[in-house]
Amino acid sequence: MKHYYHPMSRAVTTHWMLLELGVPHDQIVVDFKKGETNTAEYRAINPMGKIPVLQDGDVVVTEVAAICAYLADKFPEKGLAPNPSSNERGKYYRYLFVPGTTLEPMFTADMLGIQDYPAQSVGFGDLKRCLATIELMTPEAGWALGDKFTAADVVFGGTLDFAIKFGWIKAPNAKVCAYVRRIKDRPAYQLSHDPSWH
Ligand SMILES: N[C@@H](CCC(=O)N[C@@H](CS)C(=O)NCC(=O)O)C(=O)O
Known part of the structure; x- marks a missing residue:
């Protein structure tokens, strides 16, 4: 590959x-x-x-x-994805798709200072709704799907990590910070990210 x-x-x-x-x-x-x-x-x-x-x-x-x-x-x-026939797959897809289709476009619009847009038509709605979605989807403990780390954490957690690092989320709360900390403590994260990004 x-x-x-x-x-x-x-x-x-x-x-x-x-x-x-x-x-x-x-x-x-x-x-x-x-x-x-x-x-x-x-x-x-x-x-x-x-x-x-x-x-x-x-x-x-x-x-x-x-x-x-x-x-x-x-x-x-x-073991980085739930079985294709399991019910967990729905939740898993949500974590995979929300970052790129909804959160990133919202953060981009916000960083560019774009405020005058039709929130009901644009896919990302508005910043308030995106932040509420992050709050709801961020796990209190462990990982997106529970005890088991999956690709959902790489995509969702990786996006939150970038969002904090680059100031897209201005005031991350303790739960979001703790989840990103768990992400950054993973050996594979540390091997793949420049030390100045840890
Ligand atoms: N939606 C893409 C975004 C990828 C992206 O924007 N990559 C940037 C680097 S972070 C890039 O390749 N930029 C080069 C260019 O646009 O010319 C993804 O999820 O892979």
Whole structure:
């Protein structure tokens, strides 16, 4: 498997996922700041010109959450996804999808100072609703699905970690901080994230 990556990018999340699984992969550093995602060759792999990308034989997976979900299902013996037929799967999908489809766009709009938008039409609603959703979804103890750490924590927890680090969440409460602390204490997190990010 090839993992297109840069150490100062969202690709640290998919690298973290690969390390949680402990599966071998070729790490291909793509320096997006030098335009390496802008070449015709790279755009043929991902027309969005974004990292991360996972290439598994003929299969190309883009988007952090999709890559984490794909990897968790490819290696079921590692236990990072609930069984496809279990009821937990619904909750699991929610943790995988809410960050990229709802929270990140809200944080982006907020950071850009965009306030005049139709909250009932835009997918993220408004900041108040997003923060209430984070509050509800953040586990009091353990992990998103209970005692067992899963890819849901890599995606949801990883997004909260970025949100605190980059000031997207201005006043994280004790529960959110404690969950992110548990995330950051994981050896695979520490191996995949630059020490200045810990
Ligand atoms: N929605 C994408 C976002 C990926 C993304 O924005 N990656 C940035 C680095 S953090 C990138 O590749 N930027 C290069 C560019 O847009 O040219 C995902 O979840 O993978």
